[in-house]
Amino acid sequence: MADIKVESEITGTVWKIETGVGDExxxxxxxxxxxxxxxxxxxxxxxxxxxxxxxxxxxxxxxEGQHIVTLET
Structure with a gap:
């Protein structure tokens, strides 16, 4: 299993998180x-x-470019 860093593509505000830790x-x-x-x-x-x-x-x-989520594959 590998970890993938998901980064923001823009400068802005987190409006809504649609998933939770552990979600597939x-x-x-x-x-x-x-x-x-x-x-x-x-x-x-x-x-x-x-x-x-x-x-x-x-x-x-x-x-922009900030690490916002870690995804485990």
């Missing part, structure tokens, strides 16, 4: 939704796996 996700499933300049941008699972940990909370500000 398929490639391209929505993990969370970020908001930037009134636009909602989904963060998608890069491949199938299990959510190992979140490194942010809903409402938190995130920067």
């Amino acid at each position: 996700v398929a490639e391209d499933d929505v993990i969370m939704i970020l908001e930037s300049m009134k636009m909602e941008i989904p963060v998608l699972a890069p491949e199938s796996g299990r959510i190992k940990s979140f490194h942010i909370d809903e409402g938190a500000n995130v920067s």
